[in-house]
Every structure is written in structure tokens, then in C-alpha cells.
Amino acid sequence: MSLEIVLVYQSLLGIYGDQGNAKVLLKRAQWRGIDATLTQVEPGDALPDSGDIFLLGGGEDGAQTSAVRLLKADGGLHRAVDRDAVVFAVCAGYQILGHSFGVGDADDLREGLGLLDVTTTRGPERAVGEILTHWNGHEGEQAWLTGFENHGGYTALGPQATPLATVEVGIGNGDGTEGAVQGKVLGTYPHGPVLARNPALADHLLEQALGHGLDPLERWEHDELRRQRLAAVRG
Template sequence: MATSTLRLVWLYPDLLSTYGDRGNLLVLAHRARARGIDVEPMQVRSDQHVPHGADLYLLGGGEDGPQAVAAERLLDDGALTKAANAGKPILAICAGYQLLGESFYANGRCYPGLGILDLRSDRGPSRAVGEIAGETAPMLGLGSITGFENHGGRTHLGEAVQPLAQVSAGIGNDGVTEGAWAGHVIGTYMHGPALARNPRLADLLLAWAMGINPNQLAPIDDTWPEALRNERFGALSNAE
């Protein structure tokens, strides 16, 4: 790691911040501090430059208009693309996930994305709303994931990305897969916020930011996150 303090950057909270996505920043900061790791959480608005040299970047969800504005400003700024190319971890949720791809639909038209992930998004036949769950790619070591989705888009993955999970409940990308990842970039439709429900995902991002294996992170008390996960998975089982 380049510095002794982890710099966690939440991008464009004035445009992309729905369904508690700021919680992802809070969860990362809490899990780092619980291990004695110094963190500097930063909120960077859309009228500010994306900082170079941060250790981890976060994007949240948003409505069509703010999503289109965010994509345009991130393209003009260029720093997030450079960070991805340098291997910096990025977690992008819903609208933030879509704009990392080659293109997305908003306000009834197609917009260019950042091209960080090999995927494109368009409109689906119906809105996907409700619980989402699935089994993640084994190589990520995350097990099952759980979240809440609320989006009208469908996302089509290219050859240069892998799905984050195979869907067991909900829609995700297309009713079969959920999210995508390549290198140290992860995109997902999970709100909730995602990291409160999926502490292993939070720790994977922290480990990537620190340049270590997740197994090297000291264990912390996950009683409450695990209780939340069990409750959510139980609710899905009862609904079947």
C-alpha cells in the first residue's frame, strides 16, 4: 500500500446516492478501523476533481438524469478510468455499475459509458424490484450474496468480464446472472447497502486496497452482519 492511511473515495454523492448506498463507505471505514487500520473517508461531489492516488473508489445508484450527468463528468475528468487501469479497487452500485460499461440507457436514449467494464445496459421489459441473492464466482471466495434491487435496466456482459453471481432470487443483470467483475472492479445491482449485507465483499475490497490477501485481515465480530444475512436468506426461503 502506498500510504499508511487508506483513502476511501465516495464519488458524486450529490448525483449518485440512493437506497442507503452511503452505507458502503461507512461499512468499509468501520471494518478497517475495527482492525486498527487508519482510514480517510472522502466524499467528492460532481463539481470537484476525482482525486488521483486514492486506494478505493465507490459509486452509488441514482436516477436517469443524474446518472447521465455523472457519466459525462467522469468521462471528462478521466481520473476514475486511470485508477481502474492502475488496478485500484472500484465498487459501483446500480446506476454507477451501468455507467462503468460501454453504454447505458437513460431518459429514453443511449449514453456512452466509461468503458471500464466490458458490458452494456439497456431497458428491460419490467422493473426489477425486491430481494436479490445468488452464489458468487468461487474464485472470489464470497459465498452467497444478498441485497435489494430496484432498477429498470438489463445488463449484458461481454467476454472480458465475469458475472459476480448466479442468481437464485431476483433479476440482477438478466434473471440469470448478477453484477460483473474484472480485475479489481466490481459492479452490482445490490443496494441494502451491499456491504452491510455482505461483509466478505467489504473485506475483499479492503484487502485489494491494501495489496494483501483477504485471509491476512484480522477477524472482527460479525455477529450482527451474519444475523442480518440469516434473516434475509430466511425471508427468501419462507417466500418460496
């Protein structure tokens, strides 16, 4: 059993520590005895056609535009989706997966990658602060997702995408929902990194890539981190 995790364009989409999501996936796979490797791809490098999970992070307006141009020219992310690989994108990475996204104070619309049926435009207020959401379709304490959001864009979902979660505290997409899911493509706004804060979500991505369920990991320090984060955002 092997797994390749691909971290995409950290020089463009890596300003909020979202590369930590790759480290979380790598360690949680390795702790289970899975032969997992991490491939880092920068502009000018070809995306591997062997990848199982592709990760995109946060970035500024100019970086988003550059990333879209490069990813369209490369074509590797579209091929990954076509062969049913997992794509997990955070904040700016989430926005560029959609049909279009706005940049700058004028909300100048740019064409996205079209891998998620979403569009993003500038919202009435910037979303900054802790966010707490309930993961749709899941139950129990692990269904609560925590993170830190920092974005000016509000995202509208089309019929082919479904919300990842429902917002309890924070803004998320701007309509009471957070994130989007379409097949094995997932987008979300929270940083943290979000998979360090929410190990059940990390395991969900691993299970999607592997095609089977995983036994839970007993890590008391992770449970304690979640307890503290949930308590902090709930006040």
C-alpha cells in the same frame, strides 16, 4: 498501513443509501487498526489520485448522464483503474461503468465510461425486490449475497468481464447472472447497502485494495443480520 476510500458524487449517485457502503468499509478497516480515511467528492471537485477504493451508487437517468459527463472530463476514475485501484459501483453506478446504457422509456442509448465490458438496455420487466445470489468462486455461507434490487436495465457482459454471482432469487443482469468483475472493477445491482448485508464482500474489496488477506472479524450482530436476511428471502 493506510487506506483512502473515495465516495463519488453522492448528490447524483446517492439516492438509495449506497453511501452506507463507504461507512462499512471505513469501519471494517478501522476495527483492524488500519488508518482509513473517507474522502467525499461532489461535482466540481477533482477526484483524488491518492484514492484506493472508489465507490459509486444509484441514481436516476438524468443523474447518470451528468455523472458520466463529469467523470469523463475529470479523468480521475480512469486514472484510478490504470493504477490498479478498486472501483465498486452499485446499480446506476454499475451501468455507467459500461460501454453504454439506456435511459428513458425510449431506451435512448448513452455512452458510458468504458471501464467494464458491459452494455445495459431496458429489460422486459422492472427488477424490484429482494435478490439472493451465489458469489462465483466462493464457498460456504458467506458466498450467499443478499440485497434489494430496483432497476429497469438489463446488463449484458462482454468477454472481458465475468459475472460476480449467479442468481437464486431475483433478476440481476437479466440472464441468470448478477454483476460484473473486470480486474479490480466490480459492479453490482443490489442496494441494502449491499456491503452492510455482505461483510465478506466488503472485506474482499479491502483485501484487493491492500494487496493482502485480512483476519476475520467476529461481530455477532452482523451474523444475525445476515441470518435474518437470508431467512427472509428464502421464505
